[in-house]
Amino acid sequence: xxTTGSREVYRNPWVRVREDTVERADGSTGVYGVVxxxxxxxxxxxxxxxxxxxxxxxxxVARRVWEFPQGGWAAGRDGTPQELARAExxxxxxxxxxxxxxxxxxxxxxxxxxxxFDVWLATGLTPGPTARxxxxxxxxxxFVTEAEFRAMxxxxxLTDAPSLAAYALLLLARAR
Numbered sequence: 001x002x003t004t005g006s007r008e009v010y011r012n013p014w015v016r017v018r019e020d021t022v023e024r025a026d027g028s029t030g031v032y033g034v035v036x037x038x039x040x041x042x043x044x045x046x047x048x049x050x051x052x053x054x055x056x057x058x059x060x061v062a063r064r065v066w067e068f069p070q071g072g073w074a075a076g077r078d079g080t081p082q083e084l085a086r087a088e089x090x091x092x093x094x095x096x097x098x099x100x101x102x103x104x105x106x107x108x109x110x111x112x113x114x115x116x117f118d119v120w121l122a123t124g125l126t127p128g129p130t131a132r133x134x135x136x137x138x139x140x141x142x143f144v145t146e147a148e149f150r151a152m153x154x155x156x157x158l159t160d161a162p163s164l165a166a167y168a169l170l171l172l173a174r175a176r
Contacts, residue, residue, distance in 0.1 A: 004029070009033075015036065015037050019033055034113070036114045041088050042118070043068060043085050048145075050144050051068070051143070054067060054093065057138055069089050071091070085097075085122070090130070102119070102120055103173055106119065106165055153167075
């Protein structure tokens with residue numbers, strides 16, 4: 001498949017949407033809508049026998065969502081994936097990681113978006129102040145045991161796909 005044309009159809013400070021005209025191997029043509037978003041980091045803050053989670057209102061699904069701390073750089077800021085992981089962990093939970101282990105790099109939704117993310121395991125946690133953005137003012141933080149985390153997933157109380165993918169990478173790392 002090759003792209004024969006592309007045009008921007010929408011942009012705001014957080015997302016760009018483009019429409020690509022493509023020609024497939026059989027000669028037929030089509031259109032793809034592509035969402036461009038910056039990459040992000042997701043962090044599994046682990047201690048004792050569980051994890052720290054955050055809960056916040058997510059406008060697109062119109063409800064509060066439990067998830068691992070995650071996010072991307074604010075406009076005008078930049079750094080390494082590890083620096084982003086440390087920044088997001090501290091910003092959302094106030095926790096600082098003594099050690100970060102990279103568990104993997106994943107595509108968020110490759111049929112729709114260019115966005116990718118790095119998954120980090122944070123251990124050796126020490127508390128500190130949060131630095132939440134205005135959109136995170138209502139964020140809650142909670143420690144859950146791993147058994148409670150699994151129950152949240154089974155019961156549909158934790159449905160964030162990047163958090164579930166991150167947990168899967170942790171299970172694979174443990175199995176090595």
